[in-house]
Amino acid sequence: MSAPSGGGASRDGYGAALLEMVDDDRVVVIEADLGKSTKSCLFRAEKPSHTVSLGIAEQNMMLVAAGLSTSGYVPFASTFAIFTERGFEQVRNGIARPNIVVHLCGSHGGIHTGTDGSSAQSIEDLAIYRTLPNMTVIHPCDDVSAKALTLELRHHNSPSYMRTARNKVQRAYSDESAHELQIGKGHIHRTGNDVAIIACGVMLNEALDAAKILSKSGIEATVVDMHTIKPLDTNLISKLAKECGAIVTAEDHSVIGGLGGAVAECLVSNHPVPLERIGVQDRFGESGGSDELLEMLGMKSSDIVQAAQNAITRSLD
Amino acid sequence: MNERGMGLNIGELESMAKQCRRNIVKMVYGIGAGHPGGSLSAIDMLTALYGHRLRVDPANPTWEDRDRFIMSKGHASPGVYSILHERGFLTADDLLTYRKLGGCCQGHVDMKWCPGVDFSAGSLGMGLSFGIGCSIAAKLDGSERTSWVMLGDGELQEGQVWEGVMAAVHHEIGSLKVIVDRNGIQNDDFCETQMRMFDVSEKFASFGWAVMEIDGHDMNEIVRAIEWADQVTDGPACIVMHTIKGKGVSYMENNPKFHGAAPNEEQFILAMEELS
Numbered sequence: 200m201s202a203p204s205g206g207g208a209s210r211d212g213y214g215a216a217l218l219e220m221v222d223d224d225r226v227v228v229i230e231a232d233l234g235k236s237t238k239s240c241l242f243r244a245e246k247p248s249h250t251v252s253l254g255i256a257e258q259n260m261m262l263v264a265a266g267l268s269t270s271g272y273v274p275f276a277s278t279f280a281i282f283t284e285r286g287f288e289q290v291r292n293g294i295a296r297p298n299i300v301v302h303l304c305g306s307h308g309g310i311h312t313g314t315d316g317s318s319a320q321s322i323e324d325l326a327i328y329r330t331l332p333n334m335t336v337i338h339p340c341d342d343v344s345a346k347a348l349t350l351e352l353r354h355h356n357s358p359s360y361m362r363t364a365r366n367k368v369q370r371a372y373s374d375e376s377a378h379e380l381q382i383g384k385g386h387i388h389r390t391g392n393d394v395a396i397i398a399c400g401v402m403l404n405e406a407l408d409a410a411k412i413l414s415k416s417g418i419e420a421t422v423v424d425m426h427t428i429k430p431l432d433t434n435l436i437s438k439l440a441k442e443c444g445a446i447v448t449a450e451d452h453s454v455i456g457g458l459g460g461a462v463a464e465c466l467v468s469n470h471p472v473p474l475e476r477i478g479v480q481d482r483f484g485e486s487g488g489s490d491e492l493l494e495m496l497g498m499k500s501s502d503i504v505q506a507a508q509n510a511i512t513r514s515l516d
Numbered sequence: 517m518n519e520r521g522m523g524l525n526i527g528e529l530e531s532m533a534k535q536c537r538r539n540i541v542k543m544v545y546g547i548g549a550g551h552p553g554g555s556l557s558a559i560d561m562l563t564a565l566y567g568h569r570l571r572v573d574p575a576n577p578t579w580e581d582r583d584r585f586i587m588s589k590g591h592a593s594p595g596v597y598s599i600l601h602e603r604g605f606l607t608a609d610d611l612l613t614y615r616k617l618g619g620c621c622q623g624h625v626d627m628k629w630c631p632g633v634d635f636s637a638g639s640l641g642m643g644l645s646f647g648i649g650c651s652i653a654a655k656l657d658g659s660e661r662t663s664w665v666m667l668g669d670g671e672l673q674e675g676q677v678w679e680g681v682m683a684a685v686h687h688e689i690g691s692l693k694v695i696v697d698r699n700g701i702q703n704d705d706f707c708e709t710q711m712r713m714f715d716v717s718e719k720f721a722s723f724g725w726a727v728m729e730i731d732g733h734d735m736n737e738i739v740r741a742i743e744w745a746d747q748v749t750d751g752p753a754c755i756v757m758h759t760i761k762g763k764g765v766s767y768m769e770n771n772p773k774f775h776g777a778a779p780n781e782e783q784f785i786l787a788m789e790e791l792s
Contacts, residue, residue: 227656251652254686259645259679266649266663269627269634271580272656274649289642289676297628297636 206370207342209363209400210306214238215342216349217275221245226353227267229253229276231260237277237306237363257282261289264301273300273353280305280321280362287327294358295331301359302352308338308362309451310484310492311401317483321362325399326456328360329429335359335382336429338450338458340403341370344386344426347377355382364451366489368401371424385432391419394507395439395446399425399458401489402449402477402498409449409503420507428458433465440470445510447475449503454478473513475506521568522603526735533563533735536598537764538791543594543614543621545784550615550623553774554668555595557699557732557759562599564738565664569746574604577631583661584650586635588643589668589697590624591776596633597621605632641674643667644694648684651692662691662746670702673711678723685724690749694725697732699761701772720754732757764791 218241220226232255234240243250251267253260257278264274283290283305294301310320328336335357339345345363352359371388372380380386385397389410398406403424410420421439425432440446446466448459459476466474479496493499524532536559544550566572570583587596597614600606606620613619620630624638635646647665654661671677684692696716700707707713717727726748730737738757745753761775762768765787768779779787 224656227652249656251687253679253683256676256679256683258641258676259648259683262642262645262676262680263649263652263683266646266651267653268649269646270650270653270657272653288639289645292636292639293642293646297626 209345212342212345214241217242257286261286277304280308316486343372389422395421398449408500445514449477539598540594551591553761554592590637641676644680684752692752732759
């Protein structure tokens with residue numbers, strides 16, 4: 200995948216990965232009206248025989264996917280992240296509980312979705328899917344990594360939820376570096392020993408910008424793309440806690456239960472160090488531009504810088 | 517393995533259903549909990565399906581090209597376990613594990629625990645959608661296998677059912693057969709007091725389904741309805757079977773109390789006499 204100046208949205212990577220699977224007759228793509236948005240429309244155009252469109256009916260979609268899976272197919276089902284939540288109990292009881300391999304993708308996740316407003320801005324999806332036994336939970340940062348991780352899911356033997364984002368962002372991966380991605384393993388983009396910034400999704404770019412700002416004042420940060428929220432790369436987190444002594448998480452999601460919550464649980468059980476969590480602070484979003492919302496909600500690179508300084512100060516107490 | 521059912525005649529099916537009724541009551545009495553009412557209303561149809569129609573293989577429960585049976589009203593598990601025992605999937609000892617720790621006969625039917633169970637149920641409204649997925653897979657495979665889904669009438673109050681009802685017609689899923697157990701009672705009370713559903717057959721028909729109404733305790737009618745449903749191949753078929761909740765045990769019949777309650781010792785003895 201080349202890198203046009205406009206960058207890439209992770210949903211485009213999802214669509215590109217589905218397209219690469221058209222020759223695999225085990226793969227079935229399932230949609231609930233929003234294929235043009237989630238980008239499953241690309242697969243549908245190439246292989247309508249293996250695309251099941253189910254209208255605006257997410258609950259039905261979850262179990263149709265489960266039925267196909269138990270009959271030998273590998274279903275990739277998608278809608279908006281927020282609307283997957285309408286079928287949460289279907290995912291819980293109909294997919295995760297019997298451990299049926301369905302790959303669910305929720306696009307337009309987070310407040311970065313922007314002007315559609317709070318009804319469309321899922322800020323709790325990572326948290327709720329993370330609570331389900333058997334589920335893998337993934338949130339890639341750009342189109343290149345989303346494509347690589349989606350292709351990896353084809354051979355993944357447990358159900359998964361992948362959140363993608365609506366908007367194009369600057370790419371953090373090349374085709375070569377994305378090739379190294381593994382589900383369940385955080386990817387280190389930058390190393391430093393003063394603080395570790397663990398980010399996912401569109402917040403990876405804010406984290407990388409924050410690291411540059413911190414470096415100017417002599418603070419060197421490690422920046423990790425924690426694209427897999429579950430299973431969490433606890434070995435890496437423990438290692439970073441020991442090496443850096445201070446950690447910041449950054450996610451376009453509620454600070455309750457998502458990446459920040461998962462990292463907090465890991466630290467408390469393994470190697471407690473000061474942690475600052477950047478994300479949505481227990482409130483809903485509203486209509487606005489993506490950057491406006493990030494700024495209003497305290498999720499810009501400058502906020503990560505401040506959080507890193509706070510975490511370092513606390514670690515010295 | 518391509519043979520349908522067990523080659524039983526009507527009298528043999530009726531006799532098997534009676535044996536299943538005894539096991540249903542024994543299971544529920546044995547653990548002091550469970551759902552006898554909806555098991556007893558469904559058991560004549562379950563017996564006809566396994567005894568007369570379904571292509572399944574007890575020696576190979578996960579045989580890929582088997583017909584699927586999806587018990588969406590998963591609380592009627594004693595009914596399913598009793599017929600799976602008759603069909604050779606479960607032993608008599610297996611039935612004794614009903615609702616017990618580590619037992620294959622979980623409180624609600626579960627494909628991960630019990631051989632012969634195709635769907636993990638327990639939360640109402642999901643089975644039809646799962647059956648649609650199974651039938652779409654059969655079509656992609658070029659297989660003639662069928663999917664049979666049993667829904668409760670109270671279950672029809674779940675919105676997801678109607679998402680599936682629409683989808684099955686839209687996708688012209690001819691290998692999908694639905695049976696509605698219209699016993700008129702749900703957890704709290706009679707359906708008519710909880711949420712009136714008026715004419716269920718008309719509702720399915722209005723969505724474009726082929727529909728047949730029968731007496732769900734008349735084995736001749738049941739077998740004819742199964743054969744009718746098999747002839748419907750251009751879209752989904754629905755059998756609305758009028759049944760009596762708790763059928764076969766006098767004090768359970770049409771009694772909302774026995775949707776989810778076990779008989780006491782005296783009641784158990786009476787039930788065994790009535791089902792002898």
